[in-house]
Amino acid sequence: MSQNILVVAEVRGGAVKRPSLEAVAAATKLAAKNGGKVIALAVGSGLDAACATLATSGAHQVVAAESAALAQFSGDGFARVVAEQVKANGCGAVLMAHTAMGKDLLPRVAALLDTGLVSDVVALDFADGTYTARKPVFAGKAFVQVRATRNPFVATLRPNNFEPTTGAAAPVAKVAANAGDLLSVVKEIVAAASDKVPLQEAKVVVAGGRGLKEPQHFKLIEDLAAAFGPGVAAVGASRAVVDAGWRPHGEQVGQTGKVVSPPLYFAIGISGAIQHLAGMRTARTIVAINKDPEAPIFKVADYGIVGDAFEVVPALTEAIRQAVAAR
Amino acid sequence: MDIVVCVKRVPTSDTAVKIAADGTSFDPAGVQYELNAYDEFAIEQALQIKEKLGTGSVTVVTLGPKDAQKELRDALARGADKAVLLVTDKWVFDSWSAGTALANWIKTVPCNLVLCGRQAIDADNNQMPPRLAAMLGFGCVTEVSKLDLVDGVFTAERDIEGAREVVTCRTPAVISCQKGLNAPRYANLKGIMAAKKKPLDEVPAAMPDAAMAIVSMSLPAPRAAGKIVGNGADAVPALVAALRNEAKVL
Ligand SMILES: Cc1cc2nc3c(=O)[nH]c(=O)nc-3n(C[C@H](O)[C@H](O)[C@H](O)COP(=O)(O)OP(=O)(O)OC[C@H]3O[C@@H](n4cnc5c(N)ncnc54)[C@H](O)[C@@H]3O)c2cc1C
Ligand SMILES: Nc1ncnc2c1ncn2[C@@H]1O[C@H](COP(=O)(O)O)[C@@H](O)[C@H]1O
Numbered sequence: 001m002s003q004n005i006l007v008v009a010e011v012r013g014g015a016v017k018r019p020s021l022e023a024v025a026a027a028t029k030l031a032a033k034n035g036g037k038v039i040a041l042a043v044g045s046g047l048d049a050a051c052a053t054l055a056t057s058g059a060h061q062v063v064a065a066e067s068a069a070l071a072q073f074s075g076d077g078f079a080r081v082v083a084e085q086v087k088a089n090g091c092g093a094v095l096m097a098h099t100a101m102g103k104d105l106l107p108r109v110a111a112l113l114d115t116g117l118v119s120d121v122v123a124l125d126f127a128d129g130t131y132t133a134r135k136p137v138f139a140g141k142a143f144v145q146v147r148a149t150r151n152p153f154v155a156t157l158r159p160n161n162f163e164p165t166t167g168a169a170a171p172v173a174k175v176a177a178n179a180g181d182l183l184s185v186v187k188e189i190v191a192a193a194s195d196k197v198p199l200q201e202a203k204v205v206v207a208g209g210r211g212l213k214e215p216q217h218f219k220l221i222e223d224l225a226a227a228f229g230p231g232v233a234a235v236g237a238s239r240a241v242v243d244a245g246w247r248p249h250g251e252q253v254g255q256t257g258k259v260v261s262p263p264l265y266f267a268i269g270i271s272g273a274i275q276h277l278a279g280m281r282t283a284r285t286i287v288a289i290n291k292d293p294e295a296p297i298f299k300v301a302d303y304g305i306v307g308d309a310f311e312v313v314p315a316l317t318e319a320i321r322q323a324v325a326a327r
Numbered sequence: 328m329d330i331v332v333c334v335k336r337v338p339t340s341d342t343a344v345k346i347a348a349d350g351t352s353f354d355p356a357g358v359q360y361e362l363n364a365y366d367e368f369a370i371e372q373a374l375q376i377k378e379k380l381g382t383g384s385v386t387v388v389t390l391g392p393k394d395a396q397k398e399l400r401d402a403l404a405r406g407a408d409k410a411v412l413l414v415t416d417k418w419v420f421d422s423w424s425a426g427t428a429l430a431n432w433i434k435t436v437p438c439n440l441v442l443c444g445r446q447a448i449d450a451d452n453n454q455m456p457p458r459l460a461a462m463l464g465f466g467c468v469t470e471v472s473k474l475d476l477v478d479g480v481f482t483a484e485r486d487i488e489g490a491r492e493v494v495t496c497r498t499p500a501v502i503s504c505q506k507g508l509n510a511p512r513y514a515n516l517k518g519i520m521a522a523k524k525k526p527l528d529e530v531p532a533a534m535p536d537a538a539m540a541i542v543s544m545s546l547p548a549p550r551a552a553g554k555i556v557g558n559g560a561d562a563v564p565a566l567v568a569a570l571r572n573e574a575k576v577l
Contacts, residue, residue, distance in 0.1 A: 100470065106454075107454035137420075141344040148538065150423065274342075300550045305559070
């Protein structure tokens with residue numbers, strides 16, 4: 001089997017998503033070790049701009065598998081096309097970002113190729129003819145290093161973990177994709193309000209818990225998030241307040257919510273249960289505000305203020321607003 | 328509609344993970360187990376679909392240890408009709424071998440819908456549902472938080488990065504359930520009594536060797552203990568100074 005590596009790009013609104021460029025960069029490092037070529041694959045229609053981006057992303061070859069029937073994502077339709085391209089290009093590895101699309105598509109591809117898949121990979125290597133990868137288990141409470149024992153090696157890579165690179169312009173080949181009979185198809189994509197930063201992409205996460213006492217008091221949390229300026233901070237929540245119906249499920253941080261890793265995380269009125277810590281312990285800097293000096297959240301926080309959120313948060317919001325304005 | 332619900336027995340979410348002496352697995356000493364949280368949404372969805380259609384069957388299946396009888400009995404007590412335990416005493420961490428065993432079993436029973444959780448919170452593989460779908464030749468929608476069924480076609484909604492996707496999917500299908508899809512019921516006394524008489528079959532799992540080997544398992548570096556910068560609103564200037572000058576995040 002050849003050592004070529006296929007990277008499946010995620011194209012939305014005609015543009016390549018950044019985590020796909022990170023995956024191409026990770027693939028080029030592996031290819032430098034095993035002598036293979038990196039092939040970036042885009043599937044769908046209207047792929048020209050995406051291919052132009054991919055051509056300078058470090059890939060050796062770009063393939064556009066075009067089909068009007070695949071203008072919208074279809075897990076089964078895309079998987080068939082990707083599996084065909086893996087075979088046509090003699091690939092020994094298939095990579096994609098661990099995003100909503102990657103999590104839906106790549107397991108299907110792995111099944112069609114009758115092989116394993118390592119998900120949410122944070123480090124990759126190739127040595128002595130085999131691929132190894134490191135991935136979190138138990139929501140990041142532990143990590144496993146795994147060695148693939150079946151071919152090809154298939155993995156989804158954690159976003160914001162590998163740095164994208166650039167490279168000399170690679171050739172772009174267009175092939176006609178055979179969509180086949182589609183079982184599932186995306187009908188509509190409803191964009192979130194444009195001023196809302198996705199929780200997992202936010203530079204700052206301001207999370208609130210039961211210590212806020214009433215749902216309307218989350219205004220304090222929203223105001224602190226807004227103080228960082230537009231497009232910077234997102235609001236998060238503990239499960240206690242999500243289950244109480246104060247906040248939407250999409251905001252839950254933790255083992256059964258989202259795992260976030262922002263440069264700055266605020267836990268306000270959150271006790272720091274182990275399931276919550278699993279979702280935020282890899283944040284670079286953690287700030288806790290809690291009136292109980294014994295709250296477990298202080299054991300992981302870099303900085304803590306012991307005090308009443310209703311008194312501390314408005315003062316902090318004002319101070320952050322001034323600090324941001326002074327920049 | 329004949330529904331198969333895949334459930335997994337996992338260490339409770341508050342487990343403080345310790346590494347076993349072999350350095351490649353977790354230490355099971357003192358670990359408590361429970362039904363994977365997301366699989367509760369799958370069981371509930373199956374029961375609601377059966378109740379709405381007024382016909383059909385709900386079978387729960389797990390690939391796991393003999394002790395998983397407990398989680399299967401719980402699913403029966405909530406209202407499932409039948410349970411099947413594909414017995415293995417290995418920790419199921421590799422989705423290729425597990426998926427092979429599950430899909431091969433599903434092919435032997437009447438089934439037009441497979442419901443799964445979005446993720447098992449032990450190995451966090453996050454891949455079984457689409458894998459099963461491909462092996463069974465079914466359509467699939469993952470991480471679904473709203474689901475409607477009209478004339479044999481599902482309309483599902485799911486969150487993607489910064490947006491919400493509406494997906495249609497023909498039956499037979501595999502659907503993976505995300506939090507928010509429904510509010511799972513718990514077993515009541517009547518259900519618990521009824522569950523004792525429901526069938527729970529045990530079959531040795533036909534699971535091939537794993538498609539990957541765990542070379543090592545490790546714990547992340549502990550976070551260095553932080554500091555309390557002060558009490559109350561008076562501590563705010565010190566905090567902001569530390570964020571700006573020390574942590575350099577402002
Ligand atoms: C299977 C399972 C999965 C779970 N998954 C998650 C998950 O993904 N995410 C998650 O968060 N939890 C999860 N949990 C729940 C978790 O165990 C805790 O119950 C939850 O995190 C507690 O939320 P909390 O910190 O907001 O509330 P509490 O634990 O009630 O803490 C409230 C805190 O607010 C402080 N406080 C009170 N008043 C004030 C005030 N005026 N000012 C400042 N501080 C104040 C208190 O001192 C306390 O520390 C899970 C549990 C289970 C069983
Ligand atoms: N060993 C297993 N037995 C039965 N179902 C499983 C098993 N492992 C995973 N599943 C199902 O697949 C879903 C996703 O799991 P995973 O892909 O392992 O994260 C789970 O929520 C279950 O519904």
